[in-house]
Amino acid sequence: MTSIERTEEIIKSLYNAVIDMDEDRVKELSLLVLSEKVDVRRVMMEGLMAAMEKVGQLYADKEYFIPEFLSCADALYAGLGVLRPHLAITGTEKQRQMIIGTVVRVISMMLVRTSLN
Secondary structure (H helix, E strand, O other), X not given: OOHHHHHHHHHHHHHHHHHOOOHHHHHHHHHHXXXXXXXXXXXXXXXXXXXXXXXXXXXXXXXXXXXXXXXXHHHHHHHHHHHHHHOOOOOOOOOXXXXXXXXXXXXHHHHHHHHHO
């Protein structure tokens, strides 16, 4: 198996583990990312973050509910806890900022709307 195929396999496995709420598997795969020297930024974006986008869609489609959403978030943070310290910021990259207030507000509004229905 080539390095590219192996990287794709790890990313897909991480993606599925987050969606399946499998915290232990996410940690295991995150350690594998480090041992095989896979690009951490790519794994985070294409594996972990993409999985949470899918989870958000499953929540919006009412296939997942708050407990599943939160369990997926726990799996995400398990992976981020392993990978984040190894995320290198070189001098040539711009530091990026993200505003999360909107996302938190939307989730809060969904929670309130759900509880009122």
